[in-house]
Amino acid sequence: TYGSGAIMAVPAHDQRDFDFARKYGLKIIPVIQPEGENFDGDTMTEAYVGSGQMINSAQFNGTACSNAKGRKNPGINAVIDWLEEQGIGQEDINYRMRDWLISRQRYWGAPIPMLHKEDGNLEVVSDADLPVLLPDDVEFMPTGQSPLVYHKGFLNTIASDGSPARRETDTMDTFMCSSWYWFRYLSPQYNAAPFDPEEAAYWLPVDVYTGGAEHATMHLLYARFFNKVMRDMGVFDDTAAAMKTRGRDPDALFDEPMLTLRNQGQILGEETIGHYVLASGRWESKKLIADKVEVIDRSDAPKEFDGAQGEIMRRTENILQVQTASDELTTIEVTADAQITIPTLGESCSVTQLQHHLEIQRMSKSKGNVVNPDEFVQLYGSDTVRTYLMFAFDWQKGGPWNSQGIKGPQRFLEDVWSIVVDPAKDGLAETEAETKAARNLRRKTHQTIQACTDSPCWLPPRPISVKNCGCAAGINTAFISKSGPPLTPK
Incomplete structure (x- = not known):
């Protein structure tokens, strides 16, 4: 130590x-x-x-x-x-492992299968009485204790010798469950063991683990630790035997639980321009004590002004840091009774409603740059938001959110809609020419889908606009107007 x-x-x-x-x-x-x-x-x-x-x-x-x-x-x-x-020393890694206190004084979490007997001794719940399940009718009260303490049906039980006993009311740290979930996912209805050895022999190890970079120092350490402990305890013995019958090497399997780690990128908050303000008052040295602050459009800024003007770069309570046209920072102290006007909000605004500049950085409630996807779903629909997320960011790099960038995927989906849905609404007459045209278009559509499926790198530079595909009566072929390469590679 x-x-x-x-x-x-x-x-x-x-x-x-x-x-x-x-x-x-x-x-x-x-x-x-x-x-x-x-x-x-x-x-x-x-x-x-x-x-x-x-x-x-x-x-x-x-x-x-x-x-x-x-x-x-x-x-x-x-x-x-x-x-x-x-030869007098060697580099070593010290993980500084400590004992893990797994008990929590709360309701959620796996019950700890221990009984407290009246004589003060502890007894492990027998296998026949497992699993111990949490009651679903607990009452949460502001007592500072787990609601299990007050649930008589859960708390009071009988020990193996028939004497009264009390269940342990602490529950396990939720990491105890999340550290081996992939084993249980194999066979969630299997009751003879934590998982079915035959299923494990077929599916494991996990081929690809996808998660954030922070998982490498948190969840994955727990997961690897559990995997190695379960191996050393012999939990995998039946699985190892089943693997050998399939010609697989169990030693390589259970040393590490996941074969490949892929970290997804992070979507960052978009850059936000601060309010451009005109502030007037009295100067004290290089600081302006402002009794009036007005938000204006940058294009309306006067060339000469006795007070201070510029974009709000930072705000700490009632202190503003404003960047002037010469890129200098000016400090403005807004008085408690200052008149603050924001055109979109009117007069009598508060200093906390002034918007300061936000750089591209991790989304955080404290920074005020969190993007609520529900708002964009309401505006553009879930398909548009999903399409934007897929095409706007490199999967492993991420990048800053851009509220204007979502309009591109919206136009793309509108083109798709005009290709597929609008012609179908026209209720075309059943003519031989229309049937042939529709058949030609359907064939071309599926050829394109197949080509895209076989060649994942193939992608037109712009959305393809297909017009008049339904064809009025008497037109024998579909007219296709496009930009970019042909619908199918040559």
């Missing part, structure tokens, strides 16, 4: 160690020094925690040293290489 055994102290570069050394008169030897400095441990007033070059370090003198961890730090990298070359 930290602070026991061999103790390492670097007083020149750790403030706590520095204070300790000064108090007890210990020598302070600097080993990292920035360019242009000449540290003396006797005269240093505080620890130096920045980057620099190594000094007082024998053959490592002059080696760059940063605040990066592990091999990413040139200084650490050089020392590790030297220790390994000398």
